[in-house]
Amino acid sequence: MKSTVAAAKLVGMVHLKATVIRCSPQSGLPEEQQVDQADVVPGDCIRLTAGEMLPGDVRIVQARDLHIAQAVLAGESMPAAKSARAERSGRHHAPASLLDCRCLAFRGTHVVSGTGLGIVVATGSGCYIATMAEQLRRQKPANALQRGVQRVSYLLIGFMAAMVPLVVLSSGFMTGNWGQALLFGISVAVGLTPEMLPMVVNANLARGAGKRRQLAVLLCLSLAKQRVLVKRLDAVQNLGAMDILCCDKTGTLTMDEVMLARWLDYRGEESRQALLWAYLNSRFLTGLRNLLDGAILQTGQEQGVGEEVEQFDCVDELPFDFVRRRLSVVLQADGPPLLVCKGALSETVALCSSVLRGDEDVLPLDDRAREDLLALGERLNEEGLRVLAVARGVSLEDEQDLVFIGFLAFLDPPKQTARQAVQELRDKSLELKILTGDAVAVAGKVCSELGMPVRATITGAELDKLSGSDFCTAVRQATVLGKLTPGQKARVVAALKGVGHTVGFLGDGINDALALRHADVGISVDSGSDISKDAADVILLEKSLTVLAHGVARGRLTHGNTIKYIKMAASSNFGNVFSILVASAWLPFQPMRPVQLLTQNLLYDISQIAIPFDKMDASYLAVPRGWAAGSIGWFMVCIGPVSSIFDIATFWVLWFVYAANTPERQALFQTGWFTVGILTQCLIVHMIRTQRIPFIQEVAAWPVVLMSLLVSAVGLALPYTPVGRVERFTPLPPSFYGWAAATVLGYALTVQLAKVLYIRRFRGWL
Structure with a gap:
């Protein structure tokens, strides 16, 4: 509940706006106001x-x-x-x-x-x-995290359902008290049930989702502190599993502070006409103005062309869309109406039949001249400049037979932090792909400046010619994919997912919404368009790869702590069942009373509350981590029985050394096994949490150490307390603690040996 409330508050921090026309309280006149959509x-x-x-x-x-x-x-x-x-x-x-x-x-x-x-x-x-x-209201299909948790839960519950009847039968035949045997079996079932799984999973996810502190339960929610808001808790784990990140160039790798660097004619020389007509187009458009329009208007004012537009009125507009990749306005002055078009170079040049020379002269435009214009634009792209074309015409119904006026070259310099962020993501074995509507050459230039190797490039037009396996191969090999439409971005993301990758997509524009919905984890920014924020799973308060790198690290830590608990529970439960079966078949009394078994289980669960606050090995966080539920079964079979060896050794010591072999001496037997069990279960937390040598090469986070010491102390002291007497514990002989210490040490060494063999066989630990 606390996790859900925290997530709801984080979602509430992302506001969708609407532009309404309401009367001003001051003037009483209608005015545009930005309000929350909920209002x-x-x-x-x-x-x-x-x-x-x-x-x-x-x-x-x-x-x-x-x-x-x-x-x-x-x-x-x-x-x-x-x-x-x-x-x-x-x-x-x-x-x-x-x-x-x-x-x-x-x-x-x-x-x-x-x-x-x-x-x-x-x-x-x-x-x-x-x-x-x-x-x-129909439930969405389960994602990878949900399916993985369900499979593990069913595995443990199925294991409990199969083994508990054996415990009841063994205890019943040996003791003859079937009522007590049934009660003991129910206690074993409770002990084997992974009741901490929902708490650990949700606490892990919530801890990765934001920042919130309460006295009752401390959830150090750190992603919000890193300026990352999570709309869906599942997305935290998906960030950790992500191995390919697709993102746009503008605003992510670059400053997103566009300046108009050059305004050129068809020969590449400075042209006031190009700036004037571009200013007219941006000045009179009524749709959504972008950074390019802002740069044009600012430069036009600085160059004094704003004074020349008073004679014009806008009579119509052909809005921008991501297929035409251009915007046109129809202006009326003293003469006939004129259509002024501004758009992507290749799409605009294809509509031109002539070119403006000087202020008035018009020359015909043939195929050779078109190639020269495109070549000049390509050279500007190679310098890291984004290029648009400006043209005008007299056809008001469509954009045909235009006169090419000139080029607009924009500069968006790389962010100072981008090089370091790209290196951080590469160090995390995360592959970065640039999906942009801009020219391939521009994106490639930015990548080279940031030290990001470009294996291959491809354009949207080239992708349209491919299908099936050829398409998948092309998008897998390409680092920069340019001139993409919104549909092509979504198709690229879907293709990468189809070949087994966990794909993230970072985008904030209208044209990114489809790709955000198709990605395993959609990432937008708080300043992005409403539709992109609605489609995203994660919202960045700052559009930066550095911020995202923190999110990836937190996602991997979240996944690691979740898997850590699951493998602890699986192996411990598996070993406990073997020990209980052996004891039930051997002893003429119950190896532990039901209330004692439940107390031991409760103390062990309390020690695991600190797991979401633990850290992970650096080697674990260095690579993406998916959900490998299949490895949990092998881990349970290989590591679980180790504890049974030392449980049986404890039985032997209590039976033969301390003569706890009659119903009258069962309290001593039960207390001894309870004490050793608490110590070994607290120890296994530290043995399993790292593939290194615990306490020597790697020490757990202080909350984990503190909880282990606290629970161990409670377990040792319990037989000497009034609560212990109520549960029929008895004080242990002082010499038994020497046997217990030797058992715990032997258990630690054996688990470490089993760990080495397991890693050598399965090439991994958690």
Whole structure:
């Protein structure tokens, strides 16, 4: 419960915004306001722009090239065009469903392109999506972590169900008291049940999910302190299992502070015309402005071109989308309207039929000249500059027969911390792939500056020509994948997952939403678009690979501590069953009373509360760790019986040395085995937690050491307390503690030998 509450609070720190038009309390005039989507109410007028999630069901009252993705409701992958006009009623014109109404948009969908205004008609349970509540309430398929925990739980519970009847039968036949035998069997079942598994798993995950302290249970939730918010606790383990990270270049490897470095004509010389027309395009667009538009407007103001735009008015707009990769506005001045286009170089040049020379001269553009323009853009890319093209035309219906005006070259320098972060991820055996809509040459230049080796590069157009195994091979080998559409990014992620990798995707744009949903762990940033934050599992408060490197380390630590507990429980339970079976078949009394067995189990469980606070070997954290449930069975079979050897040795000492071999002397036998059992169970925590030599080469975290000492002290002192007398313990002869110390030392040496042999055979420990 505490873990769930902590996770809910972390999710609450990520706010989705909506732009509403409300009357100002001061002036009483309508103004745009940014509010939380939870504060939107029916009757609000909201502005719709690319990337925004709809906070409720909306009646469109104004639209300009508005397209909304409603696949979450309709299952249709292509965005639906929306307008303010309703369909005419009648048998041949009425829409088949509400989703087909062009004038309606629904909560849970998002704007892909275009702009518009809408009136909110329903929110919350009144929305159309609420009618799908039954389907939405269906549980999602279990992920790898959930499946792994379930398999281990079923393994241990099945083992308990098979072995407990044998214990009951053995004890019943030897003692003749079937009632006590049944009660003892139930106590054994409780002792064998992995009841600490839910607590350890959730505490591990919650400890990795954020920071929170309480007096009752201390969960040092450290990822939030590292500026990482986790929306789903499962994502913490997935961060540790991740072996490939796909990310964008802009803002992740670079400063995300774009500056317009050059504005050039077709010959590569400085051109004021290129800057002027680019300024006009960015000045009059009504959709979502990006960093490139901001750089153009800032440079235009500094160069004085802002004074030349007063004569123009915007009469139409063709919004940007990630397929066309360009944006056009239609401007009206004294003469005929002009279409001004700004976009990716290759896509824009393909639409041009002529080129501007000087201020007015226009020259025809042939194939040879187009190749020269693209070659010049490629040279700029190789210098680490991102290149856009500017063109104008007179066709207002589409973007054809444009006049090429010039190049815009932007510089986004690498982050100072990026080189160190890339090296940290490589040291963690995490492969980094750059998936970008930018040119391959630009991304490759940035990678080389950061010391990141580029094995191969490929473009989206080249990927479209591949299918099946060729596609998988290409994306597996490539380090930089450029000129990708949103669908291609998602396809790349899916292909990597299909060949057995655990894939993370870091993105914050509208075009990253599909890939975020397909990734094993989707990572966005708090400053990203609403749709990207909604699709992500992890939110970074700072877009930095350094921050993410901390998350990866925490994920591996979380996974390691979880596996550590599971292998402790599995091996200890397996050994205890053998010991109980031997004792039940040998002794004319119960080897331990039910209440004593439950007390021992409770003390052992208390010692394991500290496991989520433990550390891991550096070698374990150095590589990605998936869920290997198959190794747990071998670990249980190989390590578990070692404890039975020393349990039987303890039985022999108590039976023959101290004559605890009659029902009248059973209290001595039970107390002796209880004491040795507590000491060995506390010791096994330290033996299993590391593949190195415990206490010599590796010492556990202080909470683990403290809990082990505390539980051992309680176990040794219990026979001398009133509680011990109630449980029918008896004081032990002083000489027995010498035998107990020898048993514990021999157990430690034997487990260490078994550990060496196990590592040599299975090439690993945890």
